[in-house]
Amino acid sequence: MIKVVLLGAGNVAFYLANVLTMSKNINFIQRYSRNIKNDKYFDKNIPKTNNINNLSKADIYIIAINDDAISSFSKQLFFKDGLVVHTSGSMPIEALKCKAKKGVLYPLQTFSINHKVEYHQIPICIETENKKDKELLHLFANCISKNVYEINSSKREKLHIAAVFANNFSNYMFKLANDICDKNSIPFDILKPLIKETANKIQKISPIKAQTGPAKRNDNKVIKNHLSQLSENQKEIYNLVSKSIINTYN
Amino acid sequence: MIKVVLLGAGNVAFYLANVLTMSKNINFIQRYSRNIKNDKYFDKNIPKTNNINNLSKADIYIIAINDDAISSFSKQLFFKDGLVVHTSGSMPIEALKCKAKKGVLYPLQTFSINHKVEYHQIPICIETENKKDKELLHLFANCISKNVYEINSSKREKLHIAAVFANNFSNYMFKLANDICDKNSIPFDILKPLIKETANKIQKISPIKAQTGPAKRNDNKVIKNHLSQLSENQKEIYNLVSKSIINTYN
Known part of the structure; x- marks a missing residue:
């Protein structure tokens, strides 16, 4: 059993809390957060602390907080044992300033606390400083996902840019389509099967x-x-x- | 039984041929095409002609050919009975130059002969010149789809623009993401669950x-x-x- 402590209470932490609870090979021993508002979304059987000095001893500590806060937050982690990982797509492994071993566990998905996702399909990108930690993180990642990839900080940054195009910008195209529908009193529902098929199609065709x-x-x-x-x-x-499309194809 | 003749042999004609064959309330009596190359994709039990003067007598004639060819092609249809419909999103009903009654049957989906779609989920937008024809076209459309909408030519044009954003442009965002992956030796497969979820999410959330x-x-x-x-x-x-996103949200 891999002992895990989860730090954070946002969308990514919510997803992780769910998969940690579901996995038989993971012992989800504690979560840390100073946020009370989101407590209702989390399993009450998992012990919670809001004191950074009261963290339980674990194999892996997962920091799932805002990118900008990772460095300053991790500075407060004075213990030397265990592996500390952050979950950010755009921050390098060096963003972690803790004393313990460092790694990254980046789940590539768009999360919302109020929208469920097929958890085991979510790709997990992992990175560690050394081989032994990589074995542990790989073992852990395989418990929560069928799709585990080793991606270093430099590649992960590129992948994050690709994800901005694939998710943020395509969603914005849907938003512009929605605006045109609204302005012309056309129900946006007409477009939903098309949008679903647009995404389905490229699962098989480039x-x-x-x-x-x-x-x-x-x-x-x-x-x-x-x-x-x-x-x-x-x-x-x-x-x-x-x-740009014309230039690509003609 | 509604008697139907299908004219065309491209992606939309292929989809229509399939739903026409599947529906119990439709009698798919003939198809017309001068294209021989695509014959292999169509059911050999449906009589085919390549002579425009040999069309069988039907209730509905569906023209599923390129937008630009609709006017000149429909001029060759001299019969007066039956309802002639085109299947274009961007052409008005007036693009039809036949002697018979006119209508539009626009299936809003992205079709490929080599990729299957859930046929009965595809929204069908219909338009006719008069009420009696509308009843017939509605009856017909309900045989091939669960989602039938009455949309006039002016609205259909706007809907087509919205579909360009929702499908063509979002697909191009996936293409740009794919380029970034390729350039950095990252498998594009990592992004596929994210893309699927991007489309799934907006089925429920705007x-x-x-x-x-x-x-x-x-x-x-x-x-x-x-x-x-x-x-x-x-x-x-x-x-x-x-x-544009910054301006929308800030």
């Missing part, structure tokens, strides 16, 4: 092959007509993305 | 609420760092979309 639409066909007549019906901001985005 | 990421948080430090690692084209898109 995005470069899945591309369709007027820009892919370099259909300037349709593009011009669309541009004439958009607001300034929508027009700018439509224009730039279409040009 | 995109404006589902938005996350550095631009949503107005985190200029992360944005600047990301921009410094991108190619010119990626940078332009990252910059414009981030600015």
